[in-house]
Amino acid sequence: MASSPMTSSSQSPRPARPNLAFRRLRGQRSPGEFAAAVRRAAREIDEQVSCDARYIGRVEAGEIRCPNYAYERVFLHMFPGRTLTDLGFVPRSAVRGRGARTFEEAPDPRTTSPMYAPHETDGAYEPYDTTYDTHEPNDRYDPHEIDDQNHEESDVQRRAFMSGGTATMAAASLGPIGLAFSGAAAAADRSVRRAGEAEAGALEEAVRKIRLLDDRHGADGLYRRASAPLRAAYALLDAGAARQATAERLHTGAGELAISVGWLAHDSGRFEDARSHYAEALATARVAGDPALEAHAFCNTSFLARDAGRPREAVRAAQAAQFAARPLGSARLLSLLSLREAGGWAGLADRRGCEQALTRAQALYGRGPCDADPEWMSFYGDAELAGLEAQCWSTLGDWSRAAHQARRATRLQDPHFTRNLALYTAELADDLARAGHPDEAAAAGLRVLDLLDEVQSSRVQTMLAGTARVLLPHRRASGVSDFLERHGALPRPA
Numbered sequence: 001m002a003s004s005p006m007t008s009s010s011q012s013p014r015p016a017r018p019n020l021a022f023r024r025l026r027g028q029r030s031p032g033e034f035a036a037a038v039r040r041a042a043r044e045i046d047e048q049v050s051c052d053a054r055y056i057g058r059v060e061a062g063e064i065r066c067p068n069y070a071y072e073r074v075f076l077h078m079f080p081g082r083t084l085t086d087l088g089f090v091p092r093s094a095v096r097g098r099g100a101r102t103f104e105e106a107p108d109p110r111t112t113s114p115m116y117a118p119h120e121t122d123g124a125y126e127p128y129d130t131t132y133d134t135h136e137p138n139d140r141y142d143p144h145e146i147d148d149q150n151h152e153e154s155d156v157q158r159r160a161f162m163s164g165g166t167a168t169m170a171a172a173s174l175g176p177i178g179l180a181f182s183g184a185a186a187a188a189d190r191s192v193r194r195a196g197e198a199e200a201g202a203l204e205e206a207v208r209k210i211r212l213l214d215d216r217h218g219a220d221g222l223y224r225r226a227s228a229p230l231r232a233a234y235a236l237l238d239a240g241a242a243r244q245a246t247a248e249r250l251h252t253g254a255g256e257l258a259i260s261v262g263w264l265a266h267d268s269g270r271f272e273d274a275r276s277h278y279a280e281a282l283a284t285a286r287v288a289g290d291p292a293l294e295a296h297a298f299c300n301t302s303f304l305a306r307d308a309g310r311p312r313e314a315v316r317a318a319q320a321a322q323f324a325a326r327p328l329g330s331a332r333l334l335s336l337l338s339l340r341e342a343g344g345w346a347g348l349a350d351r352r353g354c355e356q357a358l359t360r361a362q363a364l365y366g367r368g369p370c371d372a373d374p375e376w377m378s379f380y381g382d383a384e385l386a387g388l389e390a391q392c393w394s395t396l397g398d399w400s401r402a403a404h405q406a407r408r409a410t411r412l413q414d415p416h417f418t419r420n421l422a423l424y425t426a427e428l429a430d431d432l433a434r435a436g437h438p439d440e441a442a443a444a445g446l447r448v449l450d451l452l453d454e455v456q457s458s459r460v461q462t463m464l465a466g467t468a469r470v471l472l473p474h475r476r477a478s479g480v481s482d483f484l485e486r487h488g489a490l491p492r493p494a
Contacts, residue, residue: 016062021088023060025079031056036283039276040234042074049074050276065090194240200249206233207253207376210260230254230261230277251288255281256376259300266300269458271308278304292374295325295333302340311347318344329372335364336380339388346395354392361385379420383412387424390431399435406431419460422451426463433467438474441467442483449486461490 026034031053038051049070058064066089067075075087085091206229233254241247262277278301285294298321305313318341325333342357365385390405406428413421426448433441445467448460468487474480 018062019060019088041078045077047074066092199236200246204253207256207260230257233257252293255284255293259296266304267457267459274304291324292328295321299337306343306347311344314344315341331364331367332373335361342392346392383409390427394431399431403431403435419455422448422455422460426460430463430467433470438471438477438480442479445483
């Protein structure tokens, strides 16, 4: 989620004083766990903040002397009866040199979105900082670093996720995207207080359903509809489960659903939303001690960082994902994570690092599939391998090599995955245009346009827009004018 501007000590010559009161409120929770609780509390009141471990550290160090209005609302919601002064902050008037508005006069949260205000600090929100705050990506860590206690009843578990109703209420909420499960009505009649096998199964089916719809139609039409099942998933966690095995399934299912919803945001261009969902999944993985979920969350975090223009973060997150994934025994998973790393190296213009990661990815892929391969990797086959390699070469500016791999990807892609077919063909069109083959690029672009009736993906449309700009000077080439005319007639995003 996007955050709003705030005032830090960099605006005042006064030296920073540690906020000991705020540190006491955090208690035994790590900064990352407390940041997750802040994000959950924000959602409870329909507020939007992008709190992470770094933000909590800055508050505790005294660098943020007074929070912005969005964080103020969240903190006062978390600690009812307390004032900002009780939380260790200084009066707003002392920071800004003018009288502070009352709580009721604070701006509407919608005016604190990134459309209206700058971020609080450059690079402040790095999701993996919640677990790797001071370590290199490959440093060993303890996935159970929270205090040794009963996770089913712990304060961390209750506060880390959204407070909600009973398991029955949560399960019924899975319906908006066609994810209702059999027996929900009967469960409601029984007034189930804790989640059971039926709810865990429904959650897992919700994840599969979203992935299937995304494969076929793209993310744009799904993202908004998928938010209700995600809220329901965390309400199921809050309701608890009678059996440990069921609780573990709920944690994994909720984390995987957060990643799926994050991907829908990612693919539809809502990068801040995606980042929040991926961080949420990562926090869930850490609480549950689930290395498979952690590897998946880091995998998507790396992909998002690459797309958002943070290649070094992409490399570090991919390396952290590989560290988490090594004990799982899936060569295909490690292959995909190596490709994520290669994408980061390409963004850093490090050709050698990129080639080494690509070579490793190909070697691991060559070991073949196995029973340890995660279910969510069903998209990863020969076509995806070629497509991701094409993206690396494209980022490095090797257009001919990129076009070769993109063409391979389109030929290898199972037509069932309509969205990926459109993506690879759009990649091919762009690479051909930049390689100096406008006629071939236009032909590929026209094939993508033919698929847009079935696929709604901002990523694909953004790529097509870039290709159209490159082809503008080549209107007279065969097919280019047709492509530009059809592309120009596309409805503009709202």
